[in-house]
Amino acid sequence: MISYWAILSARFRSLLQYRSAALAGLITQVVWGLIRVMIFQAFYRSTNAEQPMSGSDVETYIWLGQAFLAALPWNIDTDLRALIRSGWIGYELVRPVDLYWYWLSRALSWRTAPMLMRAVPLLVFAFVLMGMSPPVSVGAGLAFAVSMCAAIVLSSAITTFLNVTMLWTITGDGITQMTFGLVLIFSGMLVPLPLYPDWSQPIINAMPFRGLVDTPYRLYLGHIPLSEFAGVLAHQLVWILTFVVAGRIAMARALRRVVVQGG
Amino acid sequence: MPQIVVEDLVKRFRISERDAGMWGAVRGLVRRRYQTVTALDGVSFSIEPGELVGYVGPNGAGKSTTVKVMSGILVPDSGRCEILGRVPWRSRNEHVGELGVVFGQRTQLWWDLPVIESFDLLRDIYRIPRGEYIANRDEFISILDIGGLLDVPVRQLSLGQRMRCDLAAALLHSPALLFLDEPTIGMDAVSKLAFREFIKRFNEERGTTVILTTHDMDDIEAICDRVMIISDGKILSDGTLDDLRRQVTLERRLVVDLDGDELPVVHPEAVVSSRNGHRVNIRFDPERVSATELISHVTSHNRVRDIFVENLPIEEVIAQIYRDQRG
Numbered sequence: 328m329i330s331y332w333a334i335l336s337a338r339f340r341s342l343l344q345y346r347s348a349a350l351a352g353l354i355t356q357v358v359w360g361l362i363r364v365m366i367f368q369a370f371y372r373s374t375n376a377e378q379p380m381s382g383s384d385v386e387t388y389i390w391l392g393q394a395f396l397a398a399l400p401w402n403i404d405t406d407l408r409a410l411i412r413s414g415w416i417g418y419e420l421v422r423p424v425d426l427y428w429y430w431l432s433r434a435l436s437w438r439t440a441p442m443l444m445r446a447v448p449l450l451v452f453a454f455v456l457m458g459m460s461p462p463v464s465v466g467a468g469l470a471f472a473v474s475m476c477a478a479i480v481l482s483s484a485i486t487t488f489l490n491v492t493m494l495w496t497i498t499g500d501g502i503t504q505m506t507f508g509l510v511l512i513f514s515g516m517l518v519p520l521p522l523y524p525d526w527s528q529p530i531i532n533a534m535p536f537r538g539l540v541d542t543p544y545r546l547y548l549g550h551i552p553l554s555e556f557a558g559v560l561a562h563q564l565v566w567i568l569t570f571v572v573a574g575r576i577a578m579a580r581a582l583r584r585v586v587v588q589g590g
Numbered sequence: 591m592p593q594i595v596v597e598d599l600v601k602r603f604r605i606s607e608r609d610a611g612m613w614g615a616v617r618g619l620v621r622r623r624y625q626t627v628t629a630l631d632g633v634s635f636s637i638e639p640g641e642l643v644g645y646v647g648p649n650g651a652g653k654s655t656t657v658k659v660m661s662g663i664l665v666p667d668s669g670r671c672e673i674l675g676r677v678p679w680r681s682r683n684e685h686v687g688e689l690g691v692v693f694g695q696r697t698q699l700w701w702d703l704p705v706i707e708s709f710d711l712l713r714d715i716y717r718i719p720r721g722e723y724i725a726n727r728d729e730f731i732s733i734l735d736i737g738g739l740l741d742v743p744v745r746q747l748s749l750g751q752r753m754r755c756d757l758a759a760a761l762l763h764s765p766a767l768l769f770l771d772e773p774t775i776g777m778d779a780v781s782k783l784a785f786r787e788f789i790k791r792f793n794e795e796r797g798t799t800v801i802l803t804t805h806d807m808d809d810i811e812a813i814c815d816r817v818m819i820i821s822d823g824k825i826l827s828d829g830t831l832d833d834l835r836r837q838v839t840l841e842r843r844l845v846v847d848l849d850g851d852e853l854p855v856v857h858p859e860a861v862v863s864s865r866n867g868h869r870v871n872i873r874f875d876p877e878r879v880s881a882t883e884l885i886s887h888v889t890s891h892n893r894v895r896d897i898f899v900e901n902l903p904i905e906e907v908i909a910q911i912y913r914d915q916r917g
Binding site for chain 2: 340341425
């Protein structure tokens with residue numbers, strides 16, 4: 328356990344060096360946030376019909392999304408890709424650690440370090456200047472915190488799965504873009520999930536992606552009541568488990584091939 | 591009891607090939623042709639604890655494949671490999687805990703982190719007891735003279751500096767075995783000497799078994815008691831450097847610097863192989879004429895300024911072995 332924690336924290340520290348990337352990301356995310364807020368304001372002004380989510384809730388939902396954007400499984404680990412392309416990946420096996428947990432630890436820091444560097448200033452900006460609202464209650468805030476952690480673990484498990492597929496595809500670009508398309512649409516990142524048509528809700532609810540965005544944000548807003556907290560958390564945990572198991576199986580198969588066929 | 595036993599290892603790779611050009615690329619989509627390459631063709635050897643073994647061979651001979659099998663990274667098609675009583679690829683985690691590896695072509699340190707943080711990380715990964723870690727770390731820092739580099743991120747180190755840090759990193763957990771894969775590649779002369787010095791000393795003090803693959807024969811000459819030569823997946827020769835020399839040729843060289851321009855008078859059993867100004871290279875077989883006899887003959891018949899006897903350079907010995915096997 329201590330090995331994996333050490334890997335996670337070392338990777339975290341090295342990722343914190345990328346300050347200019349964080350600054351650039353921060354500016355982009357603020358601008359995108361403003362654009363998205365204006366689009367939804369126009370949309371809400373153009374209709375008098377009752378919407379499944381209030382205008383101010385949608386704005387808070389958007390700012391949360393902009394703040395935690397980098398926690399989504401939107402790219403693969405470039406260092407791992409370099410290792411795989413060069414064939415050095417075999418030598419990762421000379422460490423006395425389980426390669427899957429090692430990669431998952433890397434993914435956890437890969438998903439948290441850049442996200443934290445952007446989230447803190449962006450949230451300050453949104454609270455102070457954009458009138459973003461705090462969690463609806465202390466309970467909602469705590470539920471959000473727990474669910475957000477689960478969202479990051481889920482995102483890391485998906486990222487690790489994508490990293491493992493590189494052992495076959497070498498580049499991993501295709502599957503990553505495809506996955507990110509699904510993530511954008513079905514997590515709530517593009518449009519908050521409650522605004523999708525009623526018939527689509529059961530399908531969207533069954534998919535893993537809402538656990539990345541929609542679940543924690545709606546807990547924050549109180550849009551998912553605390554009484555449903557256990558259920559939505561279980562949904563996230565089941566999907567985490569699914570991706571971990573699938574990732575481990577895929578990795579074991581890929582390694583058997585690497586080990587048999589050579590680096 | 592030997593620490594490493596390798597018996598009759600065989601490893602074949604299937605590589606896909608494709609005809610050149612557009613048509614070849616299209617045809618490759620439909621039907622792949624494969625070629626089988628035999629990387630290891632019945633390799634056997636055994637190594638006792640504390641040996642310093644050089645493992646040499648031309649590019650593509652099977653050196654790295656052997657090292658990968660012994661590291662537990664690669665599973666052979668057939669044959670036996672037991673290291674410290676374990677089969678490397680079956681109990682990989684336990685096995686690699688006893689192993690230190692240094693690859694000249696690639697660092698094992700974390701690129702973005704200061705050196706000392708990589709060391710701390712390795713302490714946690716190998717679960718090195720605190721006392722042992724501190725003792726090893728401080729010893730290597732002083733011997734390898736890397737105290738000033740500890741806070742520098744690895745990516746900013748020069749090659750020589752990086753290799754010294756890599757070496758320390760590979761040994762922090764006091765491995766029983768050390769694999770060095772072309773460790774001195776690209777190093778300057780001073781770094782090479784320091785590196786060899788360290789390896790020899792470490793081997794003597796700790797009794798760590800060292801297996802060194804390299805193309806630099808000076809590494810072998812300076813460090814290794816024993817040399818194994820592999821070519822086309824077969825071990826061609828296994829023994830001391832002197833054995834190797836004797837296997838190839840008994841011939842030695844006498845280099846003479848003359849004090850004039852007259853033609854040298856040479857012993858009937860020796861041959862002048864080349865002449866360059868005042869310097870004359872003479873080849874002789876010590877079984878037919880001893881070095882002392884030849885030298886006294888040369889000095890009594892010529893005006894000689896300087897004289898010395900040379901062995902055939904190890905580089906040429908090994909090249910000769912490669913050629914014999916090909917021919």
